[in-house]
Amino acid sequence: MLGAIIGDICGSIYEFDPVKLNDFTLMLGDVRFTDDSVLTIATADSILNNKDFVINYKKYANDYPFRGYGGRFQRWAWSKSLEPYGSYGNGSAMRVSAVGFYYNNIDDVLEKARQSAEVTHNHIEGIKGAQAIVLAIFLARTNHTREQIKDEIENRFNYNLSRKLADIDKNYCFNETCQGTVPEAIIAFLESTDFESAIKNAILLRGDADTQACMAGAIAEAYYKEIPQYLKDKAFEIIPKEFRDILDEFYKKSKLRSIHNVSINIERKNNGYYKILQNTISKGFKFISDFR
Numbered sequence: 001m002l003g004a005i006i007g008d009i010c011g012s013i014y015e016f017d018p019v020k021l022n023d024f025t026l027m028l029g030d031v032r033f034t035d036d037s038v039l040t041i042a043t044a045d046s047i048l049n050n051k052d053f054v055i056n057y058k059k060y061a062n063d064y065p066f067r068g069y070g071g072r073f074q075r076w077a078w079s080k081s082l083e084p085y086g087s088y089g090n091g092s093a094m095r096v097s098a099v100g101f102y103y104n105n106i107d108d109v110l111e112k113a114r115q116s117a118e119v120t121h122n123h124i125e126g127i128k129g130a131q132a133i134v135l136a137i138f139l140a141r142t143n144h145t146r147e148q149i150k151d152e153i154e155n156r157f158n159y160n161l162s163r164k165l166a167d168i169d170k171n172y173c174f175n176e177t178c179q180g181t182v183p184e185a186i187i188a189f190l191e192s193t194d195f196e197s198a199i200k201n202a203i204l205l206r207g208d209a210d211t212q213a214c215m216a217g218a219i220a221e222a223y224y225k226e227i228p229q230y231l232k233d234k235a236f237e238i239i240p241k242e243f244r245d246i247l248d249e250f251y252k253k254s255k256l257r258s259i260h261n262v263s264i265n266i267e268r269k270n271n272g273y274y275k276i277l278q279n280t281i282s283k284g285f286k287f288i289s290d291f292r
Ligand SMILES: [Mg+2]
Pocket: 034, 035, 036, 067, 068, 210, 211
């Protein structure tokens, strides 16, 4: 989840002023946290403290105004309406990463992503975008390979992840839809070699830089399992104490709920051996090894 916030902060200065150099340093200039970070924290707070998504998204948007919210979301947040507005914007996908880190089976991950999306983005593409991001995070943090992540997302969501960044770059331009940014952010991760390069790849798409770096950063955090210290330090310097507290609580609780505690099933066999099975994605238990 911190990976999403770091991606947002790193991309914040490039959203309307795309970077053109292939080699650039992250966290330079007048970086700030934007709506992506605010609503990512709101999602985590909802999960941790059982708070309604609708109420919490409105509360955070009002507590942290003028952070680059999309026009329709802003109007909704400032209105009295508690109804969704049929959006397929990438707001549902940018705010959802906590779900992918917190829940320990694929059905819960996809269902919670749907719930968090549909309070505003109750369009099929809006829900799909959120689910694709959390599924990528879930598979990455449960040690699936890049190829497995790519195949699973392509099969489930019908996104084309076989394109290369170099090809996308030729025609890509600013886009705020799920279907026009989520697959590309996933590709930015798929072509990365470490956490930093995932963020840079996303920014170099020269599209919705903060949001795409936010999504790629979350998947990269789950996959590489480490974030360079200077990025963490800078992010913690920028975000408010309330965000830092929620992050601390989130990491403590999600570690306790770790996949390693809940998804391994051990069966006693007649010959005195134990059989270890691991619950992988939705395909049931997979045999790992025997031990006595
Ligand atoms: Mg933003």
